[in-house]
Amino acid sequence: MKAIAVEPGAGDPVLVDRPRPEPDAGHALVRTLRVGVDGTDHEVIAGHHGDLPAGADRLVLGHEAVGVVEDSNGTDLEDGQVVVPTVRRPPNGTNAYFERGEPDMAPEGEYVERGIVGAHGFMAEYFTSPSEFLVPIPKQLAALGFLVEPVSISEKAIDHAVASRSAFEWEPDAALVLGNGSLGLLTLAMFDTVLEIDRTYCLGRRDRPDPTIDIIEKLGSTYIDSRQTPVDEIPGTYESIDLIYEATGYAKHAVETVEALAPNGVGVLLGVPGPWEFEIDGGRLHKELVLHNKALLGTVNSHRGHFEAAVDSLSQLPDWLFEELVTGVYGLEEFEAAFEQGNDVIKTAVEFDTL
Numbered sequence: 001m002k003a004i005a006v007e008p009g010a011g012d013p014v015l016v017d018r019p020r021p022e023p024d025a026g027h028a029l030v031r032t033l034r035v036g037v038d039g040t041d042h043e044v045i046a047g048h049h050g051d052l053p054a055g056a057d058r059l060v061l062g063h064e065a066v067g068v069v070e071d072s073n074g075t076d077l078e079d080g081q082v083v084v085p086t087v088r089r090p091p092n093g094t095n096a097y098f099e100r101g102e103p104d105m106a107p108e109g110e111y112v113e114r115g116i117v118g119a120h121g122f123m124a125e126y127f128t129s130p131s132e133f134l135v136p137i138p139k140q141l142a143a144l145g146f147l148v149e150p151v152s153i154s155e156k157a158i159d160h161a162v163a164s165r166s167a168f169e170w171e172p173d174a175a176l177v178l179g180n181g182s183l184g185l186l187t188l189a190m191f192d193t194v195l196e197i198d199r200t201y202c203l204g205r206r207d208r209p210d211p212t213i214d215i216i217e218k219l220g221s222t223y224i225d226s227r228q229t230p231v232d233e234i235p236g237t238y239e240s241i242d243l244i245y246e247a248t249g250y251a252k253h254a255v256e257t258v259e260a261l262a263p264n265g266v267g268v269l270l271g272v273p274g275p276w277e278f279e280i281d282g283g284r285l286h287k288e289l290v291l292h293n294k295a296l297l298g299t300v301n302s303h304r305g306h307f308e309a310a311v312d313s314l315s316q317l318p319d320w321l322f323e324e325l326v327t328g329v330y331g332l333e334e335f336e337a338a339f340e341q342g343n344d345v346i347k348t349a350v351e352f353d354t355l
């Protein structure tokens with residue numbers, strides 16, 4: 001079968017031949033439909049994030065997949081069922097985090113991530129997986145199933161942000177997304193449509209005309225240009241924000257989020273920056289957090305419950321959003337196009353097969 005693999009840090013993804021996998025007991029064989037490409041894939045390709053599987057010289061990419069069960073192999077799945085795989089797997093047997101259904105909370109060394117860290121991904125015509133890591137989704141969502149994984153990341157982030165404010169009465173009226181990449185835009189749409197937050201903002205660094213600014217405004221949100229209004233100036237120019245979701249990977253935003261928060265607000269950080277030394281007023285940061293009951297938290301990955309919530313959220317988002325957000329779906333003969341970047345590219349996917 002064909003697969004898309006990369007030598008991280010040493011070049012572009014290439015098409016390779018690999019044996020079609022045979023499912024072990026408890027595993028199902030899945031025929032891949034589509035696999036999305038995101039910022040993490042680009043970081044893996046560049047060699048900035050992730051790791052090869054033991055003994056491999058290339059990594060099969062892909063962690064945002066949707067497929068159809070080809071051989072349920074005696075598991076509780078059914079042949080023909082459309083499924084989305086979760087990303088983390090236990091490295092050796094299982095461990096307490098996986099047994100509790102909380103692989104997303106496992107520390108380094110207690111997991112591998114398919115297509116990212118230590119395990120091959122889903123960019124192949126077929127893959128196998130233990131059935132417990134395959135989440136069934138409705139057939140009518142198959143074409144958009146590659147968006148379930150990224151939306152699940154935001155489900156977890158929102159879940160943890162809200163949980164951090166659950167000790168008191170907290171209702172966010174204003175929310176801000178930092179970053180107008182695909183993750184940021186999907187989350188903005190969730191804030192607007194699913195959570196029905198009154199006032200939403202999204203920060204980028206683009207000139208108009210720009211397709212991401214069009215989406216932001218069509219959602220009824222306000223676009224903030226970080227070159228004109230840095231994050232810590234947002235309260236003065238717009239308003240203080242109850243809930244901030246960082247998806248830029250720009251480390252200064254993590255710190256400046258504290259200044260942009262309203263009293264009792266929470267900032268949730270998702271970006272994965274490289275090392276960067278810069279000056280901050282640590283005393284002021286500390287005092288802001290304490291005297292105004294603010295919270296700042298980081299979050300990574302998601303568990304099965306977040307995938308299930310993501311299916312629900314996706315089905316509530318408007319069709320026009322997907323038409324504008326998914327800027328390209330490419331077959332294997334032109335898969336390279338899915339990895340191209342530019343201001344007119346928002347979200348792409350490789351199509352391996354159709355239902």
Ligand SMILES: NC(=O)c1ccc[n+]([C@@H]2O[C@H](COP(=O)([O-])OP(=O)(O)OC[C@H]3O[C@@H](n4cnc5c(N)ncnc54)[C@H](OP(=O)(O)O)[C@@H]3O)[C@@H](O)[C@H]2O)c1
Pocket residue numbers: 038039040043153178179180181182183184203204205206226247248249250269270271272273299300301
């Ligand atoms: N924690 C997790 O579990 C998790 C999961 C998935 C992804 N991530 C991370 O989340 C981040 C977003 O993912 P993505 O796929 O949406 O990535 P992406 O497509 O690279 O989006 C990042 C966006 O942030 C914007 N940006 C960067 N620096 C900025 C600045 N100083 N001011 C304003 N805008 C700025 C970029 O603008 P331009 O395009 O104009 O440069 C881009 O639109 C990445 O860091 C990724 O690694 C984390």
